[in-house]
Amino acid sequence: MVNLQEVSNNKVFGGQQKVFSHQSTELKCTMKFGIFLPPAVEKGKVPVLYWLSGLTCTEQNFISKAGAQKYATEHGLILVAPDTSPRGVGIEGEDDSYDFGSGAGFYVDATQEKWKTNYRMYSYITKELPALINANFPTIPDRQSIFGHSMGGHGAIVCALKNPGMFRSVSAFAPISNPTHCAWGKKAFAGYLGTDTKAWEEYDSVCLLHKYNGPPIELLVDQGKADNFLADKQLLPDNLIEACTATKSPVVLRMQEGYDHSYFFIATFIEDHIKHHAKFLKA
Amino acid sequence: MVNLQEVSNNKVFGGQQKVFSHQSTELKCTMKFGIFLPPAVEKGKVPVLYWLSGLTCTEQNFISKAGAQKYATEHGLILVAPDTSPRGVGIEGEDDSYDFGSGAGFYVDATQEKWKTNYRMYSYITKELPALINANFPTIPDRQSIFGHSMGGHGAIVCALKNPGMFRSVSAFAPISNPTHCAWGKKAFAGYLGTDTKAWEEYDSVCLLHKYNGPPIELLVDQGKADNFLADKQLLPDNLIEACTATKSPVVLRMQEGYDHSYFFIATFIEDHIKHHAKFLKA
Numbered sequence: 001m002v003n004l005q006e007v008s009n010n011k012v013f014g015g016q017q018k019v020f021s022h023q024s025t026e027l028k029c030t031m032k033f034g035i036f037l038p039p040a041v042e043k044g045k046v047p048v049l050y051w052l053s054g055l056t057c058t059e060q061n062f063i064s065k066a067g068a069q070k071y072a073t074e075h076g077l078i079l080v081a082p083d084t085s086p087r088g089v090g091i092e093g094e095d096d097s098y099d100f101g102s103g104a105g106f107y108v109d110a111t112q113e114k115w116k117t118n119y120r121m122y123s124y125i126t127k128e129l130p131a132l133i134n135a136n137f138p139t140i141p142d143r144q145s146i147f148g149h150s151m152g153g154h155g156a157i158v159c160a161l162k163n164p165g166m167f168r169s170v171s172a173f174a175p176i177s178n179p180t181h182c183a184w185g186k187k188a189f190a191g192y193l194g195t196d197t198k199a200w201e202e203y204d205s206v207c208l209l210h211k212y213n214g215p216p217i218e219l220l221v222d223q224g225k226a227d228n229f230l231a232d233k234q235l236l237p238d239n240l241i242e243a244c245t246a247t248k249s250p251v252v253l254r255m256q257e258g259y260d261h262s263y264f265f266i267a268t269f270i271e272d273h274i275k276h277h278a279k280f281l282k283a
Numbered sequence: 284m285v286n287l288q289e290v291s292n293n294k295v296f297g298g299q300q301k302v303f304s305h306q307s308t309e310l311k312c313t314m315k316f317g318i319f320l321p322p323a324v325e326k327g328k329v330p331v332l333y334w335l336s337g338l339t340c341t342e343q344n345f346i347s348k349a350g351a352q353k354y355a356t357e358h359g360l361i362l363v364a365p366d367t368s369p370r371g372v373g374i375e376g377e378d379d380s381y382d383f384g385s386g387a388g389f390y391v392d393a394t395q396e397k398w399k400t401n402y403r404m405y406s407y408i409t410k411e412l413p414a415l416i417n418a419n420f421p422t423i424p425d426r427q428s429i430f431g432h433s434m435g436g437h438g439a440i441v442c443a444l445k446n447p448g449m450f451r452s453v454s455a456f457a458p459i460s461n462p463t464h465c466a467w468g469k470k471a472f473a474g475y476l477g478t479d480t481k482a483w484e485e486y487d488s489v490c491l492l493h494k495y496n497g498p499p500i501e502l503l504v505d506q507g508k509a510d511n512f513l514a515d516k517q518l519l520p521d522n523l524i525e526a527c528t529a530t531k532s533p534v535v536l537r538m539q540e541g542y543d544h545s546y547f548f549i550a551t552f553i554e555d556h557i558k559h560h561a562k563f564l565k566a
Contacts, residue, residue: 070551
């Protein structure tokens, strides 16, 4: 495979969970991603579902903890799980915070001098990675969907809203729904995008919903009621629902009693999310 | 709860995955274990299924990677997953090897001077831990089963064979079936039990099968054909099957094409194992 090195390969639920590394042109560093190939690829091309992880994660968290492969096998979907930021690019302070720099790319293209050369996760996720996946694996390129968790749940919604028609469906676990109005988002957007908050609106799902005029993004959101980041007002799902209501965008928000922000929450509801995407990907 | 400190508590698949720490009298150190309480405990007492992990693991691996809670909820079983050795007891060299000392207790009671005070995992698993669990959680004490992986898969079989009738069923993923005949086992048994190999036979499933005269242990074993430790002759499943055949012990060994030694393999077949145990635990 051009430009891809296989890092690992494990059989799971009848398919193959692989990790590849490659030299990213957008991020100017070596990146890893996980890809699960269901048994259905032996018979032909299949749809692909992208997963975007949250703060501090690498490609490993989703692969090893979500239990998603079982349902990707059942529905015949390829799953792709990239890393959450450039790695080891040598920017001063890149490893100082859990919520900024390494592991915290926030799926934006940075404009600030220090970060703009490498921190281009938005272009990586919406252009470079899909091109790489479609060139090297048996995907049906016009059948793709996207989902994610926390920072990545919001990233998934933003990628869909900024690219009408690119993804058939979107879902999120506990997304950071309105980053221009929470502490995590303000820190990250100020750092990557500068102090002009007008630029921030280009990467905020609530702001983008008001400008969106593509096909319905078919959004499913699960949010744990016992999530401490919900109590801390980092997630703000009410703002997302308000924007969906105001713009008549279809959304299902499920508030899940007793669940927190962890992969235990994700594992519990991953079956429902994959079923949601399969409905649109296989229609 | 007497003697128990709650370390964490996450809702998953409708139940609660908790981790507790406690001061172990057998091991003379602070130990942690995971316990999953299915929703069924709200209505009364339920059977309990013990999981013994493999080399290098703590209580976390099984909890976060096996996906077992889904099936424990379905069948109404408590799952208990202890750590794999004493921790931080200050024995010189305890952290030097991945396959001896910390993370590698091998579920034996050590007799060698240096290790015998703390390395009593066999007594911990078969006496102290069940007593603690039954005193503090809504178990049905005479309905318990045991399973595990690699070192812990063998540990599960040994605990059952040495305690006829204690466990209603036993299963194992890629057990180190005949430790007196493989490199891992020889190193561990020499270290914990000394150079007299007669003492080793008390903790080897193949040797114990020939002495066993209790009720059938109802053994299910899954083994990946692409497991590199199978090729390295650390696991020796043929020796286990030979001993089961010679002693007319019921056993089902499934050689799984393409699967390795990882938790991906475990996650794929955990549903079958829990169903196996539920059949006997709820009969």
